[in-house]
Amino acid sequence: MTKPILIIQLRPEDATSDDEFESIKFYAGLQDSDVMRIRAEQAGLPELDLDACAAIIVGGSPFNVSEPEDQKSTIQKQLEADFFALFDAIVARDFPFLGCCSGNGLLGRYCGAVISRKYGEPVGGADIKLTEAGRKDPLLKGLPASFRVLLGHKEACDSLPPGCVLLASNDSCPIQMFRLKNNIYATQFHPEGDAEGFIVRIHTYKHYGYFPSESAQRLIEAVEHEKVPEAQSILKRFADRYRS
16 A cells, blocks of 8 residues: 655644645645645644655645744754754655755754755746756756745845755856755755736735735736646646656
């Protein structure tokens, strides 16, 4: 029997969390029976048995690891501690992991990178370029050297986390995707992102400081026309690789 993929989410709002969950499943080619779901923002991470799942995918979050410690909520501090403990187990086993956006910040911080607002990017579409290592990586091999993604983040890695391999970059945010060991991945962009889901997020997060709230309608009109099939294919490649 094929083991399920564990999807860990960190979004407190039901609308954005549910939309993200459905999008991850859809673009990864997964059914409900293929996944387990944990909304870690509700009570932190439970004790996980990595032998019970094939891989882990972590979605985005309004939490920022670069926030001053005295400004972090109790649940955010718990989540960061929980993830650092989880990464100890994941890294020791080189266990299949894909962190999307907030997963990038959590893994980058765990690896020792400085996370700051230096390379934040506005909500919307952007072009990224694969590095030479990226063009050879199993999740990216055969994709165009440059392709469109959907993103929007306040913070990012200032530089490549120690011990990691840079897979994709662009001028506005040099660390767009990296790999640790052979099976541990992080993307700054959202491979599950599509126009419909990003419109949900724009409505939800328009007062969270990602963009001026008065620009929400303009952003919606811009993302309505974004197509990002290459980015979305990364989820399918990840799921297919590790479920088999």
